[in-house]
Amino acid sequence: MNELALFDGVPVRKTAIPWANTMGTEEENAVVDVMRSGILSDFVAVKGEKFLGGSRVKKLEKAFCERFSAQYAITVNSATTALHTAIAACEIGPGDEVLVSPYTMTASASAILMNGAVPIFVDIDRERYTMDPLQIEKWITPNTKAILTVNIFGLPSDLPAIMKIARKHNLYVIEDNAQAPGATINGKEAGTIADIGVFSLNYHKVIHSGEGGVLLTNNKDLAYRCQLIRNHGEVILDESDDMDTVALGNNYRMSEIHAAIGIEQLKKLDGFLKTRRELAERLTQGLKFVKGLKGVFIPKGYTHSYYVYPIQFDSEIWGIDRKIFAKAIAAEGFPLGIGYVKPIYLMNMYKHKHVYNHTQYPFNLIKKSTQKYEKGICPVTENMHYNTLLVADVCRVPYTKDNIDEFLLAITKVWDNRKALEEYEKNCICRT
Ligand SMILES: *Cc1c(COP(=O)(O)O)cnc(C)c1O
8 A cells, every 4th residue: 555645545635725815804994995985996088187096096006116116106907908008108019029938927928919019939047937138139139129027936037137138239128027026136126127017916916906917117208108008098198299109098997996905915915925935935945855856046135925936846856757746746735736837939829820810910010030939949948847847836825834844745755655656657547
């Protein structure tokens, strides 16, 4: 008999740890206040104070500016629309290219397409998982207008290096900081280091209001254009006629209810981060004693916000496939993500360049194609996704230090029984 839960042994944890409800009486009261006021949104798309939204929207923006030391905050209704807004605010559109990481949530790249520009994928660093600065310059063409770098899993990108390259080539830099609120580089807040930073308040993120997004910038013109795009900007332009650029506006406005929740959640951010960091540091320490697993790498001067905890699996050392390992660990009570999102350029929409019906737009506007979306263009990303990376979601409330120890125990248990798993893999029982 084998003691692994996969083979009907007793699991380390019998019950999975649930997703935490982080809504408290603070959020409840804040929502009730909005309901009682009757003013659920106080935006109006005409010139005047209300062009910039209601009192909670403004309060949340002020709180973001203070918490992250930024000059301007613009709330919107998701990080996806925030990314769309950021790219449009930089006046990037058809005929332009934007460099982006292929290992990210799809929205980072689709926001580029939604502006009619073409995403060009730059491979990631094998330890940080963020865009590798050494891979950037080979993809820069006269069409390149910006770098959209993603602070993935909670670690800021190598922004010092990226900003240097961008300035040399006169490119904007946009930080997709949906996963790294509160992470820092030498004390500077992720999401405020580039020209514009994007935060998410989506349900799955470190803090949330159900849905929501926030843009941060220290550039007054960019902030103004974001405000225009958020709220049917063309209306205002008609009246004032004093802008020299066109702003195709949308309705990306945040409601007062979402803003009210966001205000309370932002107050809790540092508490959540403290928990995440304590748990993650314990896990990192524990993983140092495990062969064939590599925990997070934190560059000098950086802090991480541990949206999730990435682990590299060495199947040679373990003698089993990553999938079998993950299956055995899941049976012990700790589900693991196998890889992350498929490298974006391998998704069908990209491979077939089928975005806007049959036109091949916007790819057809680039005369000499810069990048073929096919296997091999970002080998580090592909190796992480298809062979190496595992993603653990154990460093957050309501997990405790004991749960981290249980997770480490599960790993040890699987290690001790890896020979049985090797047999299991060989016999392909795993296929069932
Ligand atoms: C979640 C996420 C987004 C999109 O956020 P929404 O608020 O859900 O639109 C964008 N980029 C990254 C990296 C994300 O993790």
